[in-house]
Amino acid sequence: MSEKYDTDVAILGYGPTGVIAGLTLARHGISAMAFERHRDIYPRARAVTVNDWTMRIFQSLGIDEAVGKQIDPQRALRWMKYDGTELLRIEHPPSTLGVKPRFYNIYQPTMEATLRDCAAQYGDRLKVNYGTEVVALEQDAAGVTVSVRDNATGEVRRIRARYALGCDGGSSTTRGLLDVPLLGDTLDVLWIVIDCRVKRWWPDRNLLTFWSDKKRPVVDIALSGGNHRWELPLQPGETEADFDSHDKIWPLLKALGVSEEDVEIHQHAFYRHHTRMAQTWRVGRTFLAGDAAHLMPPWAGAGMQTGMRDAFDIGWKLAGVIQGRLPERFLDTYEAERRPNADFYTQLAVQLGRIIKQELSEEEQAALNAPPPDPANPPEPPLIAPPVLAGGWLRGPLAEHSAVGRMIPQPSVGDNRGAMARLDELLGHSFVLLGDDLDPATLLTAEERAGWDALGARYVAVRPQNRHTQGPDELVDLDEVLGPWMRRYGARAIAVRPDRFVAAVDTHGLAVPA
Numbered sequence: 001m002s003e004k005y006d007t008d009v010a011i012l013g014y015g016p017t018g019v020i021a022g023l024t025l026a027r028h029g030i031s032a033m034a035f036e037r038h039r040d041i042y043p044r045a046r047a048v049t050v051n052d053w054t055m056r057i058f059q060s061l062g063i064d065e066a067v068g069k070q071i072d073p074q075r076a077l078r079w080m081k082y083d084g085t086e087l088l089r090i091e092h093p094p095s096t097l098g099v100k101p102r103f104y105n106i107y108q109p110t111m112e113a114t115l116r117d118c119a120a121q122y123g124d125r126l127k128v129n130y131g132t133e134v135v136a137l138e139q140d141a142a143g144v145t146v147s148v149r150d151n152a153t154g155e156v157r158r159i160r161a162r163y164a165l166g167c168d169g170g171s172s173t174t175r176g177l178l179d180v181p182l183l184g185d186t187l188d189v190l191w192i193v194i195d196c197r198v199k200r201w202w203p204d205r206n207l208l209t210f211w212s213d214k215k216r217p218v219v220d221i222a223l224s225g226g227n228h229r230w231e232l233p234l235q236p237g238e239t240e241a242d243f244d245s246h247d248k249i250w251p252l253l254k255a256l257g258v259s260e261e262d263v264e265i266h267q268h269a270f271y272r273h274h275t276r277m278a279q280t281w282r283v284g285r286t287f288l289a290g291d292a293a294h295l296m297p298p299w300a301g302a303g304m305q306t307g308m309r310d311a312f313d314i315g316w317k318l319a320g321v322i323q324g325r326l327p328e329r330f331l332d333t334y335e336a337e338r339r340p341n342a343d344f345y346t347q348l349a350v351q352l353g354r355i356i357k358q359e360l361s362e363e364e365q366a367a368l369n370a371p372p373p374d375p376a377n378p379p380e381p382p383l384i385a386p387p388v389l390a391g392g393w394l395r396g397p398l399a400e401h402s403a404v405g406r407m408i409p410q411p412s413v414g415d416n417r418g419a420m421a422r423l424d425e426l427l428g429h430s431f432v433l434l435g436d437d438l439d440p441a442t443l444l445t446a447e448e449r450a451g452w453d454a455l456g457a458r459y460v461a462v463r464p465q466n467r468h469t470q471g472p473d474e475l476v477d478l479d480e481v482l483g484p485w486m487r488r489y490g491a492r493a494i495a496v497r498p499d500r501f502v503a504a505v506d507t508h509g510l511a512v513p514a
């Protein structure tokens with residue numbers, strides 16, 4: 001007799017990671033139930049930025065327009081000394097991922113509210129239980145039983161799901177219930193985050209500025225919706241009690257040249273920086289995602305985004321497994337792919353923090369200031385470079401010359417019915433093989449074709465601008481981007497995953513990766 005489940009996936013915690021997990025599962029037709037301890041959105045504005053990778057995920061979830069209305073373009077990043085010396089500046093070039101511009105400033109509570117509103121469209125497919133706390137979890141070979149307590153009545157219910165996702169933040173109850181250690185360090189220094197409402201514009205307000213200094217490094221950033229943020233470390237001997245009112249906080253802002261004419265203080269909070277990761281992200285049928293799995297310093301602006309990318313990744317993979325298109329073992333690729341990426345951003349954040357705190361050696365500073373070997377073709381700084389996977393469900397080499405593991409660009413394309421749209425809109429949500437001016441299926445053996453057919457793949461020829469389409473499985477590369485991109489890596493055909501990363505290239509065999 002087949003088992004009865006209350007839902008396919010139980011989402012434990014409904015912050016940004018939990019909502020993206022819910023949206024991804026619901027978008028793929030999977031039922032989910034979320035449990036969130038609080039009734040309201042956490043009011044402290046933590047995350048300050050999202051980039052084109054995250055926006056492409058929003059696009060895939062059909063929510064990029066709604067989110068786009070309440071975020072602001074970010075102009076550039078700069079690292080300044082108080083004497084006016086500019087240590088480093090990153091001007092954001094146009095995005096290759098089909099999102100304009102490349103970086104955005106956000107206001108986290110507003111963004112979370114929009115995400116929740118967008119998720120509400122799924123009705124019963126994504127049931128959210130607010131004011132409900134996860135208190136226990138048991139698992140067996142067929143599913144997960146989660147005990148949840150209604151915080152108003154004290155009533156405890158047991159929910160049976162095929163899988164569970166622990167998206168319950170840095171002090172994750174799920175991680176504790178699974179007995180998974182959180183390895184790493186927490187720095188001693190306490191930071192104060194001051195969020196303000198802007199009263200007038202000032203020069204360069206829209207440059208994200210890191211005031212770099214050994215003693216008082218400061219993050220100075222415009223948030224969307226007319227908010228502005230300063231983050232400062234407390235000095236030895238200073239405590240939270242020294243800044244328990246706006247009157248006591250104002251001297252910190254005034255020392256930075258900010259006055260009551262510029263802003264009014266809205267709220268403030270204190271926090272410490274963590275560099276921590278859960279020892280494992282999977283126990284049985286339960287997965288950890290977001291801050292429950294990893295905590296990083298804020299310097300790369302990547303904590304929330306990394307959680308959202310985790311949620312998207314495990315979401316489409318769980319959907320494939322639950323719908324019977326992917327084998328259960330595919331779920332092991334979640335941690336194999338996401339852990340190195342979270343680690344990359346954590347290390348990047350640590351290094352950027354060393355610039356801000358002026359901890360670089362003279363040699364390191366000189367290397368930072370050195371002109372690129374090929375000034376006409378400077379490499380993109382890792383913070384803004386298009387995403388690449390460092391391992392996982394891929395076939396072929398992860399190398400400079402290889403397209404494997406890279407996210408494909410997203411140009412405008414046309415189809416044989418005359419529609420013009422961004423590539424992803426016309427590709428759908430499944431696996432797709434793309435051929436550079438050829439039908440990619442013609443390069444496959446019968447066995448390779450059967451493998452991709454079993455995954456529900458499409459086969460699409462990408463034609464140059466000046467060609468006729470010959471059928472429904474053809475797209476015209478209106479920006480002349482995709483064909484040249486494939487040729488740059490010597491590829492005639494590529495196999496693309498639902499998350500738009502290249503899984504295989506004809507140069508190293510187009511068979512479905514093991």
Ligand SMILES: Cc1cc2nc3c(=O)[nH]c(=O)nc-3n(C[C@H](O)[C@H](O)[C@H](O)COP(=O)(O)OP(=O)(O)OC[C@H]3O[C@@H](n4cnc5c(N)ncnc54)[C@H](O)[C@@H]3O)c2cc1C
Nearest residue numbers: 013015016017037046047048134169290291301303304305
């Ligand atoms: C000062 C600061 C600046 C930051 N800047 C950035 C930035 O620029 N860019 C960026 O990407 N990230 C940034 N971050 C990090 C970002 O805010 C977090 O990574 C992000 O909020 C994590 O999302 P999450 O959903 O994983 O966890 P959370 O946001 O912590 O959400 C977890 C949810 O689970 C709920 N929950 C917990 N326990 C239970 C339970 N037992 N039962 C039910 N529900 C439960 C909580 O109530 C909460 O709603 C910053 C963080 C800080 C502190």
